Amino acid sequence: MFDLDGVLVDSEPVWEEVRRAFVADHGGTWQPDTQSRLMGMSTAEWASYLRELGVRMEPDDIARGVVAEMADRYRDGVPLMPGAVEAVRRLSADLPLGLASSSPRRLIDVVLDAAGLKECFAATVSTEEVPRGKPAPDGYLEAARRMEVDPHGCVAVEDSSNGLRSAYAAGMRVIAVPHPRYPPAPDALALAWRVLPDLDALTPGSLS
Known part of the structure; x- marks a missing residue:
């Protein structure tokens, strides 16, 4: 996720x-x-x-x-994170992927279309579509429901304090890839199962 x-x-x-x-x-x-x-x-x-x-x-x-x-x-151009397209394509070759975002549906679709990644995701959820945003687990739980998978068997990739809390509350293992300008709070980062320096380090092997 x-x-x-x-x-x-x-x-x-x-x-x-x-x-x-x-x-x-x-x-x-x-x-x-x-x-x-x-x-x-x-x-x-x-x-x-x-x-x-x-x-x-x-x-x-x-x-x-x-x-x-x-x-x-x-x-004017979608500011993709370094390694984002490669990481999604690398994982989607072997694993079903979902997305749970606080962005409105309109912007999710703009980004995934621009990056050519829409077909890589089995389900995408905007927190507009669930009762509560992050740090509540609603978005991640809905993505798992749409994919017909057990949340406890999922791994979520997050950067922010509220995102880490949300995925953890959903019962998922959480990989933190902290944003250098907006690092998560120490208590939120402590919820992470694994912390990676960047998306280049996100491989199928890092999920096990």
């Missing part, structure tokens, strides 16, 4: 830039811990949170505005 943002796509800096500017442009105040709190939230959750920061719009309108800006950025 793969996460998307921060694992396959170096999108967290883009999300931060877009949401930070959106908050400033609409009367809100970005807080020092805002970015870390946002990581893993579903679209509905982070849109409501931005409203709490003082954005004078309804959450649905906040979500539409931010996602539209993200889609515009991706049209």
Whole structure:
């Protein structure tokens, strides 16, 4: 099971830039811990949170505005993580793959289409499609359900604190590939079954 943002796509800096500017442009105040709190939230959750920061719009309108800006950025090029395409293709040759992402469905599809990876995944889930975002396990559990596999037999690849907590709560073994700019909290990293330096180290052998 793969996460998307921060694992396959170096999108967290883009999300931060877009949401930070959106908050400033609409009367809100970005807080020092805002970015870390946002990581893993579903679209509905982070849109409501931005409203709490003082954005004078309804959450649905906040979500539409931010996602539209993200889609515009991706049209200029999807910032794939080094080794992402190779890692997915390497594993998909031998294993069924799923994806559980906090990104909205629109952006998941844009990324996988642009990278030519859509056919590599047996199931993809946006936390828009489940009751709760990360750190709740809902997205990972739904991906396992769609693939008709036992979550306890799955290995999840994550980078963020809330992502690690989510996959662990789903009963999966978790491989952490920490993002250098947004490293997970020590207590979240302690949940990892294995920590890898980058996606080049993610091989079928690293899953056993």
